[in-house]
Amino acid sequence: MSARDGILAAIRANRPAGDHPLPDVPLFAPLVGDDLTAEFGARLQRMGGRIAPGTAQDPLAGVRERLAGAKVVASAVPEVAGNRDLAAIARPQDVDDVDVAVVRAVFGIAETGSVLFTQDELVVNAVAYLAQHLVVLLDPADILPNVQAAYRRPEFGRAAYAVLHTGPSATADIEGVLIHGAQGVRSLSVVLTPRATA
Amino acid sequence: MSADDMSAEDLNPREREGVIHPEVRAPDDESERGQDGRRLHHAEGASKPIRAPRTREPQPRGAKIRGDRPIDQAEAAERFLAAPLHQAAHDERLWDLRKKRDTAAFGIPEWEELRELASQIKTHTLANLDRYLEEFEANAKANGVHVHWAVDGADHNRIVLGILRAHGAKTLVKSKSMLTEECGFRHFIEAEGIAIVETDLGERIQQLDNEEPSHVVVPAAHKTRFDVAEVFARTLGTDPDNDDAHYLAESQRETTRPHILQADAGLTGCNFAVAETGTVVTCTNEGNADLSGNVPPLQIHSIGIEKIIPRVEHLGVFLRLLARSALGSPITQYTSHFRGPRKGTEMHMVLVDNGRSARLGMEEFWTSLKCIRCGACMNTCPVYRRSGGLSYGATYSGPIGLIIDPTFNKRKYSTLPFSSTMNGSCTNVCPVKINIHEQIFAWRKVLAEEHQIPALKQGMMKAAGAVLSRPAAYRAAIGAADSALKVLPRFAVYNPLNTWGRKREMPEAPRQSFHAWYKANRMKGDKA
Numbered sequence: 001m002s003a004r005d006g007i008l009a010a011i012r013a014n015r016p017a018g019d020h021p022l023p024d025v026p027l028f029a030p031l032v033g034d035d036l037t038a039e040f041g042a043r044l045q046r047m048g049g050r051i052a053p054g055t056a057q058d059p060l061a062g063v064r065e066r067l068a069g070a071k072v073v074a075s076a077v078p079e080v081a082g083n084r085d086l087a088a089i090a091r092p093q094d095v096d097d098v099d100v101a102v103v104r105a106v107f108g109i110a111e112t113g114s115v116l117f118t119q120d121e122l123v124v125n126a127v128a129y130l131a132q133h134l135v136v137l138l139d140p141a142d143i144l145p146n147v148q149a150a151y152r153r154p155e156f157g158r159a160a161y162a163v164l165h166t167g168p169s170a171t172a173d174i175e176g177v178l179i180h181g182a183q184g185v186r187s188l189s190v191v192l193t194p195r196a197t198a
Numbered sequence: 199m200s201a202d203d204m205s206a207e208d209l210n211p212r213e214r215e216g217v218i219h220p221e222v223r224a225p226d227d228e229s230e231r232g233q234d235g236r237r238l239h240h241a242e243g244a245s246k247p248i249r250a251p252r253t254r255e256p257q258p259r260g261a262k263i264r265g266d267r268p269i270d271q272a273e274a275a276e277r278f279l280a281a282p283l284h285q286a287a288h289d290e291r292l293w294d295l296r297k298k299r300d301t302a303a304f305g306i307p308e309w310e311e312l313r314e315l316a317s318q319i320k321t322h323t324l325a326n327l328d329r330y331l332e333e334f335e336a337n338a339k340a341n342g343v344h345v346h347w348a349v350d351g352a353d354h355n356r357i358v359l360g361i362l363r364a365h366g367a368k369t370l371v372k373s374k375s376m377l378t379e380e381c382g383f384r385h386f387i388e389a390e391g392i393a394i395v396e397t398d399l400g401e402r403i404q405q406l407d408n409e410e411p412s413h414v415v416v417p418a419a420h421k422t423r424f425d426v427a428e429v430f431a432r433t434l435g436t437d438p439d440n441d442d443a444h445y446l447a448e449s450q451r452e453t454t455r456p457h458i459l460q461a462d463a464g465l466t467g468c469n470f471a472v473a474e475t476g477t478v479v480t481c482t483n484e485g486n487a488d489l490s491g492n493v494p495p496l497q498i499h500s501i502g503i504e505k506i507i508p509r510v511e512h513l514g515v516f517l518r519l520l521a522r523s524a525l526g527s528p529i530t531q532y533t534s535h536f537r538g539p540r541k542g543t544e545m546h547m548v549l550v551d552n553g554r555s556a557r558l559g560m561e562e563f564w565t566s567l568k569c570i571r572c573g574a575c576m577n578t579c580p581v582y583r584r585s586g587g588l589s590y591g592a593t594y595s596g597p598i599g600l601i602i603d604p605t606f607n608k609r610k611y612s613t614l615p616f617s618s619t620m621n622g623s624c625t626n627v628c629p630v631k632i633n634i635h636e637q638i639f640a641w642r643k644v645l646a647e648e649h650q651i652p653a654l655k656q657g658m659m660k661a662a663g664a665v666l667s668r669p670a671a672y673r674a675a676i677g678a679a680d681s682a683l684k685v686l687p688r689f690a691v692y693n694p695l696n697t698w699g700r701k702r703e704m705p706e707a708p709r710q711s712f713h714a715w716y717k718a719n720r721m722k723g724d725k726a
Contacts, residue, residue: 014559160538173400176244177443184485
């Protein structure tokens, strides 16, 4: 018998007695107020992320300095012209020298301050971790109230890779001291700006 | 102020001075500040500065392993207690995580409903595990993933080695996985000439110090910064006199990054495997599982077969419970969903049984398979906090370890179920409602019937039995509440028959238990 068949046979032989129906999962009332943008920003900041202040005329004002100070900028969005073309990257290792990566989130979650990316937004998945800093563009209209609502979205069923980022990489493995930039990005800044209309 | 912003101190003013060990209360620390300048304590960050005093104290080591002979947890615990600085910092740190968990749980009115849902989803899945595993396999294969089945740890190790050999892979980076610890994977694969590097900071500390992880979430929680400075100076060449946590973490980041970039393969564990989509979900704060899965040209995911959940929407239930229970954070920094290989690369998933299908047939113990490895039961356990995870001499320590470890080896772990005060707090904090303390007691009975249990421990069992045999009295003592730690009858804690009474001061529990608080504040609202 193959390992597979042996395991499945053992499971069938040891099936626990009783009826154990699968419960329905309610959507739950959102734990956040009506101003999803404000709620998102507040939660993101408690998770170590930043909201980059900007204006309608210059939404990127809050990250200008960071972009100007970076040697290598890899941008996956039309709003920012980088100097490293992600589409031309052959190996993920090649984005290790990126100082700032700029990507657009599919959506945000107000309950947690999270943003979602799939391989389509990241172009090179690894850039979201190997870059020193991450700048995320998020359309306020794309903010969902809670985690339960997020998992009703279709991306999880069709993306080869989907990831929720909530603030930057963090660790407190040494005496509980919280440190940003453990293995991944040292900072995550969200720029709230509508999607460019095509 | 929203509930999420409340600290344990806001909810319970008595906690303001509420440190168990004043000697580890530091006036300030170097924890990150938020955009508004306030001190942050997301992820596993402590809610207040905790620092072992500057006096050097050798790190106490774990239980002595002598083949199959029963682990003497009490002996290792005595040595941990004999290192008061380590013991105090450890106790304070984990109690802080426990309090962060309470605050996060208070912040969600549907907390109890989520626990019940999580329990029911897991119970349902385990009762139909064959069907869901087949569904998972079919979907993963359709996504272009290579699926393997491993009967036990040795089988798992052989399969992974085979995958690595087939690709000529000589270097492997991996992220934290209790399953691979169970399989003794690191030691096996090193002996086969594969260079393996742990990428989680805590795991890396433990690997470099040649120790197992002492906690499922914070693997190096038993070490002070001085211990880490010593390990890194010895292995990474850092300045032995620099014990700044930022310096140490940065040193690990900088020395690990080249390994990640050069690795031939990456391996991760799995927090949840979704049958409906064939997806493996990993939750980390450091982003290291995400690097292991996204950088090397070959990726492998090791999956315990009990990690299956039926549908994507169920992730909403489990994610909302996991980080809040483990860390007191609403979510981990990263939640990766690996469904298919990147272009030009291979993705392998190894489904591992290693005793799980047999455990499914153990009437009193099969629900331990619901465990999502959050560590909440460990953080709340007075025995665990005072003795350190390595004192258990097993992959799984703390309350959940007491009921899982004997399924792997009844003789070696026969004494572990006695390392409990039976206060029931573990059961009360478990996000998937495993009746941990009842299973601990059930194991005592099983082991008493099958083994010679020392007379002292038989006495302890009778005392626990007397309490447990009167459910009404027991509930009154425990409450449905975590205040158990406080109201635990003196005889049960300081009774000379209970080795856990000696030398051990019980920690102060929050005055108001979650259930009491919930009843007073939330039930009214629910009805309105």
